[in-house]
Amino acid sequence: MSSSNILKNISVDCVVFGYERNALRVLLRQEFINYRGRIYEEWKLPGNHVLREETTDETAVRILREQSGIAEDVYLKQLSVFSDVNRLKLRDRDYKWKKEQGVGDNRVVTVAYYSLVNISDIDASHLYNVARWHKVSEVKELIYDHKDILDTALMQLREDLLNKPILFELLPELFTLTELQTLYEIILDTSFDKRNFRRKISNMKYLIPSGKRQENVSHKPAMLYLFDRKIYEKTKQDRFDFSV
Amino acid sequence: MSSSNILKNISVDCVVFGYERNALRVLLRQEFINYRGRIYEEWKLPGNHVLREETTDETAVRILREQSGIAEDVYLKQLSVFSDVNRLKLRDRDYKWKKEQGVGDNRVVTVAYYSLVNISDIDASHLYNVARWHKVSEVKELIYDHKDILDTALMQLREDLLNKPILFELLPELFTLTELQTLYEIILDTSFDKRNFRRKISNMKYLIPSGKRQENVSHKPAMLYLFDRKIYEKTKQDRFDFSV
DNA sequence: CCAAAAGTGTTAGCACTACACCCATGG
DNA sequence: CCATGGGTGTAGTGCTAACACTTTTGG
Numbered sequence: 001m002s003s004s005n006i007l008k009n010i011s012v013d014c015v016v017f018g019y020e021r022n023a024l025r026v027l028l029r030q031e032f033i034n035y036r037g038r039i040y041e042e043w044k045l046p047g048n049h050v051l052r053e054e055t056t057d058e059t060a061v062r063i064l065r066e067q068s069g070i071a072e073d074v075y076l077k078q079l080s081v082f083s084d085v086n087r088l089k090l091r092d093r094d095y096k097w098k099k100e101q102g103v104g105d106n107r108v109v110t111v112a113y114y115s116l117v118n119i120s121d122i123d124a125s126h127l128y129n130v131a132r133w134h135k136v137s138e139v140k141e142l143i144y145d146h147k148d149i150l151d152t153a154l155m156q157l158r159e160d161l162l163n164k165p166i167l168f169e170l171l172p173e174l175f176t177l178t179e180l181q182t183l184y185e186i187i188l189d190t191s192f193d194k195r196n197f198r199r200k201i202s203n204m205k206y207l208i209p210s211g212k213r214q215e216n217v218s219h220k221p222a223m224l225y226l227f228d229r230k231i232y233e234k235t236k237q238d239r240f241d242f243s244v
Numbered sequence: 245m246s247s248s249n250i251l252k253n254i255s256v257d258c259v260v261f262g263y264e265r266n267a268l269r270v271l272l273r274q275e276f277i278n279y280r281g282r283i284y285e286e287w288k289l290p291g292n293h294v295l296r297e298e299t300t301d302e303t304a305v306r307i308l309r310e311q312s313g314i315a316e317d318v319y320l321k322q323l324s325v326f327s328d329v330n331r332l333k334l335r336d337r338d339y340k341w342k343k344e345q346g347v348g349d350n351r352v353v354t355v356a357y358y359s360l361v362n363i364s365d366i367d368a369s370h371l372y373n374v375a376r377w378h379k380v381s382e383v384k385e386l387i388y389d390h391k392d393i394l395d396t397a398l399m400q401l402r403e404d405l406l407n408k409p410i411l412f413e414l415l416p417e418l419f420t421l422t423e424l425q426t427l428y429e430i431i432l433d434t435s436f437d438k439r440n441f442r443r444k445i446s447n448m449k450y451l452i453p454s455g456k457r458q459e460n461v462s463h464k465p466a467m468l469y470l471f472d473r474k475i476y477e478k479t480k481q482d483r484f485d486f487s488v
Numbered sequence: 489c490c491a492a493a494a495g496t497g498t499t500a501g502c503a504c505t506a507c508a509c510c511c512a513t514g515g
Numbered sequence: 516c517c518a519t520g521g522g523t524g525t526a527g528t529g530c531t532a533a534c535a536c537t538t539t540t541g542g
Binding site for chain 3: 437439440443444447460461462463464465
Binding site for chain 1: 254300325327329351
């Protein structure tokens with residue numbers, strides 16, 4: 001990568017959320033940092049510098065493609081800028097490693113994005129370097145300020161899912177109402193009454209029973225639903241409700 | 245300004261909203277651009293490059309202080325990054341002028357903030373260069389992509405004021421309920437029923453009658469209210485309501 | 489027939505909407 | 516006494532929350 005091609009002071013980091021085996025997960029990349037004679041195993045968010053001829057949105061798409069094998073259109077939203085002067089220097093070994101990467105500046109402002117993907121859509125063999133899905137609830141420490149970024153993304157996701165039908169992005173095309181409810185409950189860390197949840201769902205005209213049912217389950221097979229984006233775009237309306 | 249001190253590729257622009265004489269206003273700075281033998285009068289948002297040793301939040305505060313004489317704590321919120329590759333080149337005369345400013349790079353990613361201030365709190369004599377309050381509804385064209393930034397800020401403001409008690413930031417410390425209602429109506433471009441509005445208000449525990457009343461008005465003097473931030477912080481609660 | 493999850497209705501309280509008149513003040 | 520904006524109540528409607536049992540399938 002020719003350094004005149006990249007903006008040395010600006011990067012993009014992506015918080016890629018997925019949902020698998022009853023847990024919200026985040027895609028992290030592994031790096032090994034050699035510091036004072038010891039090898040540290042570190043995890044970081046997929047990220048990269050912004051190229052001179054690219055918007056930050058394009059950088060985010062490129063990161064997803066190059067580092068996660070995510071080729072299709074996915075939900076991607078700009079979160080926030082992280083610009084703390086010492087964000088790369090919070091731990092000495094991170095900073096030393098950063099300097100070894102050779103991009104040549106130690107002041108990097110990063111634009112964070114978050115993304116929602118359906119894990120089963122992703123060809124795991126395309127995952128760049130060592131990248132793995134981690135349970136969000138079990139992520140303790142990340143390189144630089146990436147744990148802050150992850151925490152911010154999670155807060156934003158919780159807020160967004162109350163106002164926009166985005167959780168479908170985490171599910172396969174066809175899903176059951178119980179799967180959807182469980183997903184809401186896991187991310188919001190709460191629980192809902194099944195009947196009330198379904199009544200609310202049935203007011204959402206863009207959530208459509210597909211006619212197909214689960215197969216090979218040892219209980220009454222559930223109806224599979226799908227999210228119709230076109231109907232949503234047509235019927236959504238701004239909420240006029242200043243409640244706080 | 246020594247150019248080694250500043251980040252050439254990163255700036256901050258501030259959309260400063262105020263409210264005066266029944267209109268939402270925005271603070272704009274005037275520049276005269278000499279282009280092909282003609283002087284163009286241009287308006288822009290207050291903005292500047294980020295210094296090497298400062299966060300973008302700090303840049304925004306500095307811009308408000310230096311360019312608007314806004315010294316006190318004001319409401320300030322990060323909006324979004326604008327990173328279009330050609331955002332400075334939308335009009336040739338803007339781009340030529342930018343190059344004359346001598347910061348030395350033509351690829352600038354800007355972090356936009358929006359701010360809410362009480363115009364009467366601001367000492368107008370401190371306004372830097374020529375800066376004036378413009379009716380938001382009458383702003384037609386701005387330099388670079390600043391009109392886009394303003395439009396985005398207005399949309400964000402409309403969304404935020406439905407969910408957070410931020411409009412008080414635009415009013416004097418003591419205000420009447422009619423003033424508050426008019427402010428909502430102007431920004432949202434709608435109208436509310438007076439009794440219903442007041443019922444809603446009376447559910448907001450942090451909105452307190454001060455005991456004082458208007459003076460020297462030729463009608464029944466209205467009660468003056470104040471916004472109690474401490475009570476708001478204590479009593480606010482997350483809304484669990486996925487309605488869309 | 490057992491285990492497991494699917495699916496379904498009613499009631500009570502609360503919030504939102506629509507709507508019209510009297511009150512207090514300055515001039 | 517007039518003009519101006521301040522201030523108040525009620526009834527109907529729809530959303531929300533709480534709550535338990537029957538159904539369908541695989542094993």
